[in-house]
Structure formats: structure tokens, C-alpha cells
Amino acid sequence: MNIHEYQARDILRRYGVPVPPGEIARSADQAESLAAGFGGHVVIKAQVHAGGRGKAGGVKLARSSAEAREHASRILGMTIKGLTVEQVLIAPAEDIASEAYVGVIVDRASKRPVFMVSREGGVDIEEVAARNPEAIRKLAIDPRYGLLPFQAYTLATALYDGIDQQRACARILQQLYRAFVESGASLAEINPLVTTPAGEVKALDAKMNIDDNELFRHAGIAALRDTSSEPVAETTARDAGLTFIKLEGNIGAVVNGAGLAMATMDLIKFYGGEPANFLDIGGSSNPEKVVNALRIITSDPAVRVICFNIFGGITRCDDVANGIVEATKRIEIGVPLVIRLTGTNEEAALQILGKAGFGATTSMDEVVQKAVELAAAAGGEA
Amino acid sequence: MAIFIDESTTVVVQGITGRDGSFHARQMMEYGTRVVAGVTPGKGGQFFEGPGGVEVPIFDTVEAAIAGTGADTSVIYVPPAFAADAIMEAAAGGTRFVVAITEGIPVLDMTRVHAFVRDCGVRLLGPNCPGLLSPGKSKVGILPGQIATPGPVGLVSRSGTLTYEVVYQLTRAGLGQSTCVGIGGDPINGTSFIDCLEAFEADPETRAVVMIGEIGGTDEQEAAAFARANMSKRIVGFIAGQTAPPGRRMGHAGAIISGSAGTAAEKIEAFERASIEVARKPSDVVGLVRKLL
Numbered sequence: 001m002n003i004h005e006y007q008a009r010d011i012l013r014r015y016g017v018p019v020p021p022g023e024i025a026r027s028a029d030q031a032e033s034l035a036a037g038f039g040g041h042v043v044i045k046a047q048v049h050a051g052g053r054g055k056a057g058g059v060k061l062a063r064s065s066a067e068a069r070e071h072a073s074r075i076l077g078m079t080i081k082g083l084t085v086e087q088v089l090i091a092p093a094e095d096i097a098s099e100a101y102v103g104v105i106v107d108r109a110s111k112r113p114v115f116m117v118s119r120e121g122g123v124d125i126e127e128v129a130a131r132n133p134e135a136i137r138k139l140a141i142d143p144r145y146g147l148l149p150f151q152a153y154t155l156a157t158a159l160y161d162g163i164d165q166q167r168a169c170a171r172i173l174q175q176l177y178r179a180f181v182e183s184g185a186s187l188a189e190i191n192p193l194v195t196t197p198a199g200e201v202k203a204l205d206a207k208m209n210i211d212d213n214e215l216f217r218h219a220g221i222a223a224l225r226d227t228s229s230e231p232v233a234e235t236t237a238r239d240a241g242l243t244f245i246k247l248e249g250n251i252g253a254v255v256n257g258a259g260l261a262m263a264t265m266d267l268i269k270f271y272g273g274e275p276a277n278f279l280d281i282g283g284s285s286n287p288e289k290v291v292n293a294l295r296i297i298t299s300d301p302a303v304r305v306i307c308f309n310i311f312g313g314i315t316r317c318d319d320v321a322n323g324i325v326e327a328t329k330r331i332e333i334g335v336p337l338v339i340r341l342t343g344t345n346e347e348a349a350l351q352i353l354g355k356a357g358f359g360a361t362t363s364m365d366e367v368v369q370k371a372v373e374l375a376a377a378a379g380g381e382a
Numbered sequence: 383m384a385i386f387i388d389e390s391t392t393v394v395v396q397g398i399t400g401r402d403g404s405f406h407a408r409q410m411m412e413y414g415t416r417v418v419a420g421v422t423p424g425k426g427g428q429f430f431e432g433p434g435g436v437e438v439p440i441f442d443t444v445e446a447a448i449a450g451t452g453a454d455t456s457v458i459y460v461p462p463a464f465a466a467d468a469i470m471e472a473a474a475g476g477t478r479f480v481v482a483i484t485e486g487i488p489v490l491d492m493t494r495v496h497a498f499v500r501d502c503g504v505r506l507l508g509p510n511c512p513g514l515l516s517p518g519k520s521k522v523g524i525l526p527g528q529i530a531t532p533g534p535v536g537l538v539s540r541s542g543t544l545t546y547e548v549v550y551q552l553t554r555a556g557l558g559q560s561t562c563v564g565i566g567g568d569p570i571n572g573t574s575f576i577d578c579l580e581a582f583e584a585d586p587e588t589r590a591v592v593m594i595g596e597i598g599g600t601d602e603q604e605a606a607a608f609a610r611a612n613m614s615k616r617i618v619g620f621i622a623g624q625t626a627p628p629g630r631r632m633g634h635a636g637a638i639i640s641g642s643a644g645t646a647a648e649k650i651e652a653f654e655r656a657s658i659e660v661a662r663k664p665s666d667v668v669g670l671v672r673k674l675l
Binding site: 106108109111112113142143144181184186211213214216217245247255256257258259260262263265266267269270275278282283311312313314315342343344364365 | 402406409462463483485486487488489490492493494496497498512524525526529539540541542543544545546547550567569570594596597599600601620622623624625626627662663664665
């Protein structure tokens with residue numbers, strides 16, 4: 001789950017990280033009065049779940065509250081990487097002497113949290129990594145001990161030369177690590193971590209991604225989810241325990257398992273069709289999940305055919321079959337269903353479907369080809 | 383021969399009285415797996431009724447289960463909030479191999495689990511995986527037993543149901559398997575592609591290997607480099623997610639394209655550099671395997 005910069009700033013502030021003040025505005029009026037409160041010299045930052053906000057024109061500096069109003073009215077409502085900006089952060093502009101990057105992520109390769117720090121802050125860290133990998137200092141952390149004081153200090157010496165700034169930075173790294181672990185994050189970064197002409201070290205920006213699997217133990221963080229910028233169907237699907245991603249095609253797909261779902265999308269394209277969605281009903285599915293899946297897919301008017309590709313393991317084919325039958329009783333499907341179903345409790349499933357008048361195949365290539373044909377035929381009529 | 387499990391493997395099921403645990407304990411027993419114990423805290427001393435009225439003793443802890451039955455392998459079906467602890471309990475309790483089926487374990491939990499299990503000297507498979515199956519000998523996990531048949535093909539996959547798909551097609555084509563391993567799709571897992579390739583290379587029964595990957599991460603690229611340097615046996619590879627839109631999470635925490643690292647194109651290129659035969663769709667695997675045998 002992504003959270004907004006202002007939300008990440010609030011979390012880091014709670015852990016003691018020196019983060020300058022900042023407030024959220026949802027209108028130009030609000031932006032102007034907040035800017036006036038900060039003395040007029042402020043930065044206006046779009047709050048969207050996308051990187052590259054600055055390049056897209058979503059971050060502006062204002063010298064007066066009137067100018068802040070102007071910038072805010074332009075930024076609010078603009079789209080950045082397909083996402084509409086609905087709120088801006090207004091924060092006092094800071095005088096900056098240097099900009100560094102600090103971040104911690106869960107690293108697949110070392111199977112540990114890894115800190116990355118660089119003197120080259122304020123820019124896209126992936127670019128730095130590609131252009132000048134030596135400019136990034138990395139350190140893997142043993143999660144059982146956490147970030148040890150000497151490790152935090154060693155990282156700090158890679159960024160700063162004076163003992164005061166090194167100590168301040170080491171403290172911030174410890175606070176960042178605690179926030180990272182206790183929030184259930186998969187990424188937490190400060191970019192830029194700045195020094196002021198007076199020598200203070202401050203976090204001007206914050207970014208955190210939360211591991212979805214942690215949300216059950218962090219109700220406060222789960223409540224930070226902003227669903228305003230995502231398609232309604234994706235929110236509905238998540239609430240129903242499904243993973244759904246809307247795509248541009250006309251072949252709806254209901255699959256169990258992410259790998260098979262991706263392979264099904266690939267195969268639809270291979271045979272010349274276009275998938276309307278990625279939908280994984282997951283394991284241990286009960287019939288209700290299938291009903292919800294069909295409800296979500298049929299709400300997309302572009303869909304011409306729905307293709308089931310179920311390979312039962314922990315998912316029982318009879319549960320899926322019951323879900324299909326139940327769904328056709330409760331909702332108007334309106335488009336043909338093509339069904340492929342094999343694996344755990346396959347015989348029972350075929351019986352249930354047969355009784356309700358549905359055919360089913362056991363071949364994935366066959367069901368996908370059939371779906372592509374039906375979509376092409378229906379596409380001509382639409 | 384087979385890798386990791388065979389007819390001598392004895393299994394303790396953690397979470398044997400739950401919905402999934404009890405269902406799959408029965409399925410494993412029907413397949414012929416030697417399920418010798420179950421663990422559910424508070425139900426120690428009771429019995430789990432398997433197929434044909436066979437009674438499996440239930441214990442409160444893994445330690446007690448192993449003291450009572452000598453089980454060498456654990457399979458875990460407990461809910462995500464308790465799964466990390468269950469894996470560490472199995473590793474500390476004296477098993478040699480732990481298979482974690484549970485989906486949804488927090489990744490930070492897994493960073494600690496990984497270090498703990500490694501220190502115990504125990505092999506972990508998963509989490510968020512379907513387990514493994516040595517056809518005709520033993521299955522540990524949730525793979526449907528009837529889709530597999532004994533033979534010379536070793537199979538390793540990051541996916542669950544896509545694994546079944548390929549195994550099923552191999553079986554229908556008369557190409558049996560030595561062992562089918564689902565390593566799971568989470569960012570941090572116990573057994574890697576490389577661990578499986580190494581084991582298949584050493585297994586005299588395995589004559590060719592099928593490796594099924596997904597977008598996200600660099601495990602497949604590293605496995606390809608390993609194969610190029612260390613494998614005499616030939617490999618057929620497939621990558622799922624060739625048409626996935628970039629930057630979107632496709633269900634598995636592992637299947638995320640970040641920057642240029644982890645795209646299907648990149649992985650396919652790494653396979654080709656390592657002389658791995660690349661299948662364009664799952665049903666092409668059969669023909670390519672046949673060519674190698």
C-alpha cells in the first residue's frame with residue numbers, strides 16, 4: 001500500500017525525525033491561507049502516488065501567498081502519471097546547503113532490510129544508481145538486532161563530515177529504521193535529507209510503502225489508504241479479497257493464482273485477444289468470491305466474454321462451480337462464460353456445472369482460443 | 383531418487399485441525415505421504431482421523447510431535463499472523479525440512495525467519511507456495527496428486543497453479559516427473575531456483591529440468607547464470623507476465639517490475655544466454671522437453 005508524502009512525514013515526525021511543518025490544502029483558498037500562515041515563502045507539493053512529481057510540474061516554490069494560490073490552483077486537478085491531484089502539501093520553504101538521500105528497503109537478494117545512503121540527494125535515486133553506483137553506500141541490517149548505533153554512525157559518516165551533522169544523521173537513521181519496522185513498511189526513504197546554512201539536518205520529503213500483509217496488525221496505518229485515485233472496481237475487489245487490475249481489452253478473466261492469471265493474459269494476447277483485466281481469486285476460495293469476481297467483471301461494459309481458468313489445488317473446483325451457478329442466479333451476466341476447470345474436486349465441479357447447463361473444458365489453450373473467438377464475434381456487433 | 387522428499391519422508395502437519403490443514407492432510411495421506419503427526423495447540427492427546435479410519439496423533443507443540451513420532455518434515459497451514467512463529471518452531475523443534483504453504487506472511491517477519499531457519503541448519507520451502515511432489519512417492523503441500531506421474535523431468539516454479547498447469551500437460555504427454563517444486567512467489571523465500579537446480583543436477587533420476595518464472599526480481603537471471611556455469615542437464619524455461627503492464631503489482635508480492643529489473647524480456651534474454659530453451663506459452667513446454675530427452 002502506498003501512503004502520501006504528508007502521511008509519511010507525520011509518521012516520521014512521531015518517531016522524532018526533524019520534519020519541518022506542513023499542512024494539506026484541498027483548494028486554492030486553503031492553500032493561500034496556509035501559505036500566509038507560513039509567511040508566504042512556501043513550497044507547494046502535489047500529493048499523488050507517483051514519482052517524478054517535480055518533473056511533471058507538481059512541485060512549485062512560491063514567494064507570496066498570492067503566488068502560492070496561483071500554483072495550487074494549477075496543481076490541484078492536474079494529472080500526474082494518470083492520477084488526479086486532489087490535495088497539495090504546503091510547507092515553509094527551507095534554505096538548503098546540501099541534499100542527501102537516505103532510505104531503507106526490504107531487499108530480496110540479501111533477504112534483509114538494506115539501507116542505502118548517498119550524498120547525491122534530491123534526485124531520482126534509481127538514476128544515481130544507474131549512472132554512478134559508487135555514490136550509493138549500502139548496508140544490510142540483521143533484522144534480529146536492528147540498526148546498531150555504530151552502523152548508523154558509519155552510514156552518517158558517508159554523508160557528512162562534521163561530528164554534529166554525523167550524530168544528527170545517525171539519530172535520524174535510527175528513527176527512520178524504527179518507523180520502518182513498526183509501521184510494517186517495505187520501503188521508507190527521505191529524499192532529500194537536507195542541511196540548512198545554520199547546520200541543521202532535516203527531512204524535507206518522506207516516502208513510505210506499507211506491506212499489505214502487515215495491515216492486519218496496524219489498523220491506524222491501514223486507515224491511511226487513499227482510494228480516491230484508484231478505479232472503484234479495484235477497491236471493491238480488494239474488499240472482497242480479490243486481486244483485480246483493470247486493463248483495456250474486452251475478455252474478462254477469472255483465474256486462481258497470480259502466475260496462472262498472468263500466463264492466461266499472455267495467452268489471450270498470444271491468440272490475438274485483449275484481456276479486460278487481471279483477476280486472481282486466490283487460494284481457499286469460497287463460492288462468494290466467485291460471485292464477487294463476476295459482479296466486478298460484468299460492471300465493465302467493454303467485456304464481451306468471460307473466461308474462467310481454474311486449476312484447483314487449495315482452491316476447490318466445486319467451490320468455484322457453486323460460485324458460478326450462484327452468481328448466474330443473483331446477477332445478470334449478459335455475456336457468454338467459457339470455463340476451464342481442473343484439479344482438486346474436478347468431478348464434483350463438472351457435475352454441478354452440468355446440472356446448471358454449463359459446459360467446461362480441461363484445456364487452457366482451448367478455453368482461451370474459444371474466448372478470443374467469441375470476443376472477436378461479439379466485438380463486431382458492439 | 384527424487385529431490386527433498388521421497389517415500390521415507392515422515393510429515394508433521396502444523397494446523398492439522400483447520401479447514402485447509404485437515405483437508406490437505408487427508409489428501410496427502412491418500413496420496414501415500416507418511417503423515418505421522420499433527421500439531422494444534424490445546425488439542426494435544428487427541429487424534430486426527432485420516433482416510434480409511436487411520437488415526438494421526440495430535441500434539442500441542444512441534445517438539446512434542448517429533449519426540450513422539452520422529453517426523454523429519456513439517457508442513458505449515460496456519461494463518462499468516464502465526465505462520466512466522468510456526469516456521470521457527472518447526473526449525474527449532476528438530477525437523478530437517480519445513481514447507482510453509484501459508485500466504486500473506488509479512489515480509490519483515492520473513493527477514494527474521496530466514497535468519498533463524500538458516501541458523502538451525504534447516505531447509506525452508508516457501509512461504510506462499512504449493513509445496514512439492516515426488517510422484518509415486520510423497521507429496522507435501524497442496525499440489526493435486528493426480529496430475530503428476532513418475533518420470534525423468536524435474537520441475538521448479540515460482541507459481542502455484544501455473545505449476546499444476548505445466549505438470550498436467552507433461553503428464554498428459556507421457557512425460558513423468560522426478561520432483562515438482564513450487565518455491566513460492568514471496569519476495570523472501572527459503573529455497574531458491576538455484577537450490578533446486580543444484581539438487582536436480584545431483585539427482586540421477588532427473589534428466590531434464592523445467593523452470594517456470596515470473597516477472598519481478600532477479601532470481602531467474604541468477605538461476606540462468608548458475609545453470610550456465612554448473613548444469614550439465616538441459617533446461618526448458620517459461621516466464622509468466624510477458625504482457626503485464628509495467629509498475630503494477632500482479633497479486634504476488636514478488637511480481638513487481640521495478641525500473642528495468644525484472645521484466646519478462648530481461649529474464650527471457652538471460653535464459654537464452656544460458657542456452658535454456660524458452661517456451662512462448664505453457665503448452666510449448668511439452669514439445670521442448672521432448673526434444674531434450
